Amino acid sequence: xxxxxxTQKGKASEELAVSHLLSLGYSILKRNYRSGRAEIDILALxxxxxxxxxxxxRKSNQFGFPxxxxxxxxxxxxxxxxxxFKQEQKLSYPIRFDVISISILEKELRHFKDAF
Numbered sequence: 867x868x869x870x871x872x873t874q875k876g877k878a879s880e881e882l883a884v885s886h887l888l889s890l891g892y893s894i895l896k897r898n899y900r901s902g903r904a905e906i907d908i909l910a911l912x913x914x915x916x917x918x919x920x921x922x923x924r925k926s927n928q929f930g931f932p933x934x935x936x937x938x939x940x941x942x943x944x945x946x947x948x949x950x951f952k953q954e955q956k957l958s959y960p961i962r963f964d965v966i967s968i969s970i971l972e973k974e975l976r977h978f979k980d981a982f
Contacts, residue, residue, distance in 0.1 A: 875970070879923035880907055883966040886975055892917065896951070904947025916959040918948035920981075923968035933967040933978060941982050 884894055887910050895916075896909040908919035920940070922933050941963070948961050965981040968974070 875923060876921075879968045879970075880921050882968060882975060883908060883919065883921045886966065886977065887919070895955075899947065899951055901947045901950035901954075904943040904950065906944060906947045906951070909948070909951055911959070912962070914959055916948070916952055916957055916961045917964050918944055918951075918961065919964045919966055920944055921966045921968065923970060933965050933976070933981070936965065936982075 880897065884897070887894065887908065890912075892910040892912050894908060894910050897907065899906040899909055906918055907921040908917075910917045910919060920936060922936060944963055948963065951957075952959070952961055962980050963982050965978040967976045967978065
C-alpha cells in the first residue's frame with residue numbers, strides 16, 4: 867500500500883469535511899480560497915450564515931487533538947480572509963468561524979461551531 871503525502875492527506879481530510887458539511891445541509895461556496903496571506907479551506911453557507919471552516923487533521927491524537935494546533939495568528943488570518951471574501955462577494959450574511967478536526971487512526975471527526 868502506497869503511503870500518502872501530507873498534501874494528499876490534507877485533500878482527503880477536506881473531502882471528509884465537505885461531505886460532513888453537505889450532510890448537515892450546508893452549501894459549499896468556495897474551497898481553498900486565498901486572500902493576501904490568508905488561506906481558507908472551506909467557505910460555506912449554513913442557512914443565513916457565512917461559515918469559514920478550518921480543517922485540521924492528524925494521524926492520531928497521541929500528541930494532542932488536531933484543533934489545538936490553530937494559533938492566534940492563524941485565527942487572525944482566517945478572520946481577515948473571511949471578511950475579504952464577504953466583501954469581495956458583496957455578502958450581507960453574518961460570519962462564523964468553525965473548525966473541523968479529524969483524527970485519522972481514531973476515525974474521529976469533530977465539528978466545532980463558532981470556534982473563535
